Amino acid sequence: MRNAKALLSAAIVIASAAIADAYQSHNVYQSSGFDPALSIFAERPDDCPPCFNCNLADFRCHQFANCTAATGRCSCPAGWGGEDCTDPLCGSLAGGKDRPPRKGDSCDCDDGWDGINCNMCTSNNVCNALVPGGEGGLCYTGGMVVRQNYQQCDVTNKQILDQLKGQKPQVTFSCDAMDETCNFQFWVDQRESFYCGLTNCTAGVELLDDYSNKTSYECEKINCRCVPGRMLCGENGSIDLGDFLEEEIKGPASFTTIMSEGGASDDGSEFSEPAMNDLISSVFGDKKIFLQCNAGECIHESEVPGHERPVKTINTPLIAGIIAGCALFIVAVVLLVYYFSRRQSWGPIHLPDEDDDEAGKLMLDHKPASLAFRDVAYNLKGKEIIHDIQGVVHPGELMAIMGASGAGKTTFLDVLARKNKRGTTYGEFFINGETIADDDFRKVIGFVDQDDTLLPTLTVHETIVDSAMLRLPKDMGISAKMQRVDDVERQLGIHHIRHQLIGSEEGSGRGISGGEKRRVGIACELVTSPSILFLDEPTSGLDSYNAFNVVECLVNLVKNYNRTVVMTIHQPRSNIVALFDQLVLLAQGHVVYSGPFSSCQQYFDSIGFSCPPGFNIADYLVDLTMHAGTPRDPIEDSGSLYNPAEHMTRASSTMAVKSIRSASNIDGDSIGSPADREPLLRPSTKRKLSVRQQQERQLFSRRKNSGVPASTASRTDDEVSLPDDHQQWLRLQTQRGAPPGFNLDDPDATPPLADDTTGTDLDILIAKYRGSQVSSTILEDMENAITSANTANGNPNPDIVTNGNNSKVKGFTRLGLLGQFRILSVRTWRNLYRNPMLMLTHYAIAIVLAVFLGFLFFNLTDDIKGFQNRLGLFFFLLALFGFSTLTSLTVFANERLLFMRERAKGYYSPVSYFAAKVIFDIIPLRLMPPLIMGAIVYPMTGLIPSWPQFSYFILFLVLFNLAAAAICLFIGIIFSNGAVANLIGSLVMLFSLLFSGFLLNHDTIPKAALWLQHLSIFHYGFEGLIVNEVSPLRLIDHKYGLDIEVPGAAILSSFGFNNNNKAIDATSLGIFCASFILLAYAAMHFLLVERR
Template sequence: MYNNSLSTSSWSQANYGISNLALTRPEPKCPPCFNCMLPAFTCGQFGSCDPYDGQCKCPAGWSGIDCLTPQCGSLADGDQRTPREEGQKCDCKDGWGGINCNVCKTDQACQGFPIFGLPDSGQDDTDPQNMTCYKGGETVFQNHQMCDVTNPAILKQVGDNRPVQVTFSCDETVRTCSFQFWVDEIESFYCGLDECTSETAPDYDFNTISYKCEKLQCKCVPGRFICGQDGSVDIGEFLTQEIKGPASFTCTTGGSKSGSGSGGDADADCKFSEAAMNQLIDEIFGDPYITLNCNGGECLHYSQVPGYSRPTKPDSTRWVALSAGSACLFVLIVALFLWYVGRSGSGGEFVARFKKGSNGIRLPESEEDESAKLMAEHVPASMHFDDLSYVLNSKVILSGISGAVKPGQLMAIMGASGAGKSTLLDILARKSKRGAVGGEILVNGRVVTDEQFRAVTGYVDQEDTLMSTLTVYETVLYSALLRLPREMSEEAKKFRTLETMHELGILGIKDMRIGQSGHRSISGGEKRRVSIACELVTSPSILFLDEPTSGLDAFNAYNVVESLVSLAKNYNRTVIFTIHQPRSNIVALFDQLLVLALGRVVYSGEFGRCGDYFARIGKPCPPGFNIADYLIDLTVQSGIDSRSPSPTLELSSPPEEGTNIADGERTGLLSEDGTELRTRNRPASVSSNSSTTRAYDSIKRKTSQLFEAVSGSSSSSSSTQIQLATKLKYLVDEYKRSDIANEIQEDKENVRSSAMASTENANGNGNGQLPDVAVETTLLRGRKRASWGTQFRILSGRAFKNLYRDPALLMAHYLSAVLLALICGVFYHNVTNDIAGFQNRLGFFFFTLALFGFSCLSSLGLFANERILFMRERSNGYYSSFTYFSSKILFDILPLRLVPPLMFGGIVYGLAGLVPNVATFWKFILALVLFNLTTASVVLWLSIAFESVSVASLVGTLIMLYNLLFAGLLINRETVTPVLQFLHTVSFFHAAFEALAVNELRYLSLKEHKYGVELDVPAATILSTFGLKAQSFWWPDIALLGIFFGVFTVASFLTLHFFVKEKR
């Protein structure tokens, strides 16, 4: 008992003894094991919790005890997938993508993927075959998408170029979806969506896929971006309490990819929207919702791919018709605008305001003051020219020409045909000549520049170059508006126009059109007076006229010369003109006379001293005979070499004044020595019996003279000096030795000295007796003609009048555009979406380009008809070449090249059944209009560069054929040697053809049923087979058309400005 107690006591001491371990602090509690059944633990991605073991069951692509670790490898690996290492990124297997490698990219990646819904047989079956990566966007069973956030504000806020991404997955079997938000491939928050439905809305050009989920719950991953990372913003509470749903995820694809197999990635523009989240995005980033660019994929057996049902063409006829109507309205507005710009009054309101008085018509006081100022503020100009010569191709045309004319005088230059009258007048007027000009020309005793000279001169050409569609009033008015000082009011210019027309007696025909040969118009004499009026209206100080009485009857010829005398006497002008055979009453009006014979001076001086001079040298004019006729006969007969047989034609009586006798026949009025007129009467019997003999002699004489003229010219072609006949040499030498010639030389030197003294005394201010033309023109009158803007407005109005008053070409273009559009609409009506439709489309585009290309050749005559008019008006200082060219482009080219494509395209587009899309329609119109403008610019350059319309037409046809050959339909670009492929690039037909084809066919899918099989081929594939590039609409095609148009337009202007000049 005792022992037992002892032993018990000993045990107790041993058992309750204080251990050394008991003296230390116990260790803290071990962390509890993860158990998703406990409130402290949750499954990420809203994964399910197993109630038996408290572990999370993670969705596909996720691992870890809390389902927050992405998996790598591929979705096909199933349970064998490895989790992503901390701080690393997944390296997906070939054919797979996404942050957690859930998105298939190729069909090959899906090989061996288990067929969804197929029961497991428990046997080791072979891998499933014919699996495909379906990328249509629609969820069939389980779809996974990888998206890039595209909100600029969110991307900017994240910064550091860190990618902001979203993963979106849906399970159709349980109607749930999941949403994860990533920054730099680190998850920030995730959402779970329940009660989801999806809807696919196929459209003709794109598909829209919508997911709508009634319930939504989101949760932050603690310590991540916008979830409290480093003490930053934490939206965890907001996500938990505010985000409840409903939510939507909508994607729009560029085209259905159903059954696309291993086609390229199907990018889609998507948006994720939920009311509370949208408000958060709006308040923080200023965007209405999260915008995404997504790429998805789902592995399916080919039999499980949703069936593709091609949507019917949307009925966009209303919109296309509205666009076509807008185009027609635009054309109408432009036409009204052009009419408004081109309109002008006939001047009737100004005629009504004229007042009748004893002196005829006069202006109202205000306009009369301005007109009087115009007439008064001019520079009186005298001209002295000495020893003028002109050599062309080593042949002397003029030699030793001298003369003088003063303000208030008329100088007439006379001579037989070919004497050099017009050549001398061109030299005096400073016209550009092809040959070499020598000698000296003084204006008021000074040498002036060509620009200064042209500022005070006017020139009326021998041939009338008037625009046939304008009225007489408009023709003269345009000259006044363009050339009179800009300080002068437009009303005063109109009155000045009417005043000039009244002086020339053409006021009564002011509203008549000029007309042209073959059509009813004003007479030739009236045209002549209109040409003179165009120069007289500017009241020039010196006026040159080449044969002003040509084509006029005796009465009107006298009126014209009398008006020139009035201008010279009353307004102190200097008038120099050539005249062929004036009547005696016209001759009596001359102040100065210059007689030429074979380019030599026979007489130059005062007309009143002419008769006495020729009498002194033994060549008196018979009494009662017109001295002008006598001088012409004298010079012609003297120019015939004495070795040639003399004509023996006799007249029974002197000719009546004003009788027109040809040069060759007029010479018969002279005796054999050329000093007397034959006036002997011949017996009537001889006259009647010898008519046949006289006719034979006349023909023989003319033939002999023609032979001698030809042989003489050829024999002297190598000589620089004309061999004068003895009699003509006598007349030339006598004049050189005469007092009259010496007085002209002395007067020239005196005027030169006076001019120098006047300049020194007046210090160049032009106040001396002989004002300096250059100084006076600048200081007194200014001579500032119409500005560029005014020139453009006037020329535009004239060009438009010319176009609509001769509407044959304009109406032909418009009617042909409408008619051919209807014909094309019949033959190409509602083209089908198959191979035949593809061919019809290309044929339609090719025909359309050929139509507008060759119709542009009609523009060759637009400038050719005005070439001479342009050169002369530009030479006379009407306008600059730039303003003429600009108005020509705007009011001649554009109405013919802009409106027809609009009319044609607006009609044919709907009839042919082309892509019924408004944007595509306007791109079609753009390509067509640009092509037409480009072709027109090429044709315009040809019409300017080639003076001959026939040559320009031939070259233009060859250019069109070259462009047709390399348009892209007749020769495949890919089959051409690389060295020569540039021929396609420089073909504007190819640029337009490719642009039209690409615009129409790029997104079209062709269906062809052959041998019981339905083939679905993208039209872009066939385009590439034809050598046409599907991405080439804007660049290079449209860009090249614009470049071609600009280059040829600039080339046309440069050619016009530098090469189309008057050369006489």
């Protein structure tokens, strides 16, 4: 065997030299040269040999390619073509089946490709076409197979190079990791000589030192074949190694490469197989084939051997610290709320200084104001509510406006106080005989509404102090203002409750009583020392004791400080009635009496309506107007005329008799004997009157005063004789009036109807007053005041009313916008921290939900699943903040009435109130929660750990929250009905949510509706958050067995998001916030105006 190998080796050397010499001196024939000759077989006869069919034994697929049994064609490996896979292909691997065959001595490869058959990549960009997704391709030159690598090597054995005499020997080596196979080809001047197929191959890398490694392929079996007619394979009758390669080369074989960083002398590759090594050693004296190789394999950048994606880590201590810090913040807020809620306003006692005298000067140096009015009327939607009312009230007097429900008391009081009414007001109003402008008039008056509108979270003292600070003169010292507050509290008897909360039945708990609240409301007006104080039913809802206390305080103000008080009152007690100085009695909008209360009794006695003894005259007068204003029933009227023989009917019960007796003071025993009464039990021609009708007949029938006792007065035919029991009326004396007279049953004895007829007996009362001496006295008093004012102002013409622009009855300069803002800010903050549940709930929910979201979305991965989770996280955050801002609907709802009344009274400018509410009410609820939640969620969910990204994340949450709150604030101001506002707010948020970009792709929105997306704050917030987080990422998508990296920006673009809109989105949210804040203020300024 050894002799055979020796002879074979000698033959190879001799043949190699001869072949090389012949190769240099003769032309090499190409297959193309035989094309003309082969053309004769185009129409060969049927007996010609068969065409190429690898299924036949005469044909073979080279490169150990598989034969397709169905077609008889070879399935050539990459880079090979032709019927039998012996022709190299050019172009590049990216060309696939369309690669062109080589037509010359070498291939002209595409850019970025190299190698004998253009299988080896040289640049990264050409690999994108060979990786799924078309991005992230990488030309790996490390030599270790990933999927299928290709190497081209130059043979470096010196003896072999010398023997080939300038012909270049080369080797191509490729491996398939999935099949565990490799291919080896030996080339001479880029013509394949023989090839080998290696199976059961394993690849490995060994780290030799810090700068070099060794890559090796170990294959258990190897099969080699010659390419017939090529060098070493019988070319030109030379040596043929075919039998040797097929019989002797069996394996195992190895292919190893050593690579060093920067290159080293030991770098290189070698191919080793025992039989081949013996041949090389015997012939050339080398141990094996030595090579210098270049490798190239197109892979995805994530497939680089040894490459491991960095594992995202969560900073647990940071998360724990943030959560603990937020919890401590909540604890601190609770402690501060508790401290401020428990802290009393008591402080060190300050001795009075010079400024304290200002409080006394405010009370003593003011100009007393008398109020006169005539021909006052009010028309609403064509209906006249009040008609031609007149009256006068002087300094030091208290005027009471009385009447039944619906008589027009409150409307008349509003007209006197020059409130902003919905209808049209007529008449003349005079202050000290002069007319003054409405704005100047409102500065010198105070107005107390019937229902209290006080902040329940403030104390009594704080409520009055706020009124004093906002409405007292700007140049008045603080100590003087506080002294004034203290004086008012003592005057009204509320000094002992000054530190109690106002309270309410709804939320803040019960505080002071109803009477105390009424006095606090009065104190808020008295503290400014108004010249005229108007009060709308100040005793309404109070018990008799508290009602008297309230009126007594008003009387003290009137008498001690020469003030003017006008109030409406419904059913005053007799001890309250005794305190009245002037009385205006209204009925159905008409004046029944207006004048001194001391003349009231005598006046009604004089017109035949005397108050019975023991009756409260206020109750009597109100009942009289009601009775007189009731239309008569003709059937009842037929039995209502007084008849001495039929003046009584039999009562249906003892109770009825007592009722009549108490009303008329008639003794039941004096009615007569049963025999006398029997005919009256069932009158057949008269309708029986009810008890109430009988009582009202006795009380409200008009009687004619005779001036002398009825028993001695001469009677006319028109007068009737009363029975003995009625003679008791003649002995009863009223407070100031004469004895009651007889009923006036003759229609001719009644006065004419009034001009504005009511169609009832009320016209009698109206007409009688217009022609009375009381009315004339008031008009005369008014004219005298006008004349005196004209004379004092240098205008002797009594027909010209002086304009009061120069009058001393003027207001004073109040605080500016900055001072108002400071006081209102303190009040708003007190209201917030004394009702802390809303604020604390927002903060607590922010922490709890942040931790819960951090748990659900903990450590988001940078893959498609992580992308989906990011979408869900950001969508939920925006939805949470968007719908939580619906609480802004009630920011002004709870104080709507309070604001309108305080604004009408001139407490402050609307802009000061609005700024205080926005800064100290909305911002604490809209700024802190997103900061708390963002600080916890961001590190727990593993979002990009970068300060710029974190800053944008917080910025978008805050801007979105503020924009949503501004929208809800605007809606809450526009719609006064809470249910409607809540519905509209929810619909607006849902509409905005629909166009966020999460539920509806931007590219699929119809063009006609695309503009609606620009109105969605959810779109700007969601796009800003997702672009800020995902755009810099490269997401992993595991497909086709690969971890494909997909740029986050590409995915966002497919979802319809613009990766360059981050700044635009932030700006848009800011514009939305500012715009709706301005719209909310405009709505408040123009809509929230008191109109009565």
